[in-house]
Amino acid sequence: MELFVFSLFALGALVSALAVVSHRNPVYATMSLVVTLVCVAALFLMLGAPFIATLQVLIYTGAIVVLFLFVIMLLNIQREEHSAPSGGAQRWAAILMGFVLAGLLFGLFWRAHAGAEIQPLTEDQVSLTRLARLLFTEYMLPFQAIGLLLLAAVVAATVLARRPDGRITAPGEESK
C-alpha cells in the first residue's frame, strides 16, 4: 500500500516536472509546477513532516506560484517559438551533462544508503511542538534574519517593479 502511494506521487512529481521544463507555454509550465509541488507535499506527509507539507501547499502553491502567474499575465509573454531558434548544441550538451549529474547523484545515494532500513517514525519527529521549540530556541537568530530578509525582499521588489515616474500601468503599455 505504501509502495503504491509512493509510486503514484513519485511518478506524478517526475512527469509534471518534465512538463515544467519542456512546455513552451509558461502558463502551462507553471500549472505543472503546482502538480509537482502538491505531489512533493504528499511525499513530505509520508516522510512524517506534516507541518512542512502544509507550508509547501500554502506558501509555494498558494503564494509563489500565484505570483508567477500574475507576472506572466502582466508581461503578456508570448510563446518561445517566436524568438530565435534554440541553440541545438547547447541543448544537447545540457542534456548530456544532466545524465552525467544524474549518474553521479544516483551512484552516490545508492552506495551510501543501499539496503538501509528506514527509521520507524516516532512521535517526537512529527511533533509540531518540538519543531517550534527548535525553531525558537536554537535557530532563533536565523529565524529573525529570515524575517529581515523577507522585509528587504518586499521593499526591493516594490522599488524594482515601480515605474520611475510613479504612474501605475502595465509594463506592456509603456511605449504607447
Place this chain on the structure above:
Amino acid sequence: MIVPATWYMLLAAGLFVIGTIGALTRRNGISIFLSIELMLNAVNLLLIAYSRQLGDLTGQVIVFFVLAVAAAEAAVGLALFIAIFRHGHTIDVNRMNLMRW
C-alpha cells in the same frame, strides 16, 4: 512494503537533474525561474528524507528557511523581470545584453 528513505533520495536527485536541465536549456526567463524552484524543491525533499532517516528535526527547520528564501527570491526575481521587460520588451535571456560588453 515499507519504502526505504533511499528511494526518496533517488527521486529528489531525479527532480534536481530535471530542474538543472531545464535551467540550462530554457531561454524564457520565467521558465528558468520555474526550473530553479524545481531544484529548490528537490533539495527540500532530500532534506526531509535525511531528517527522517537520521531522526533529526534540524532538517525540517532548514526546509522552513529554504521556503522563506525561495519566497524572497521569487519576489525579487520577478520584480527584476518586470523592470527588464520595461527596457527591452523581452525576457528572453539570449536577448538580454544590457550588461554584456
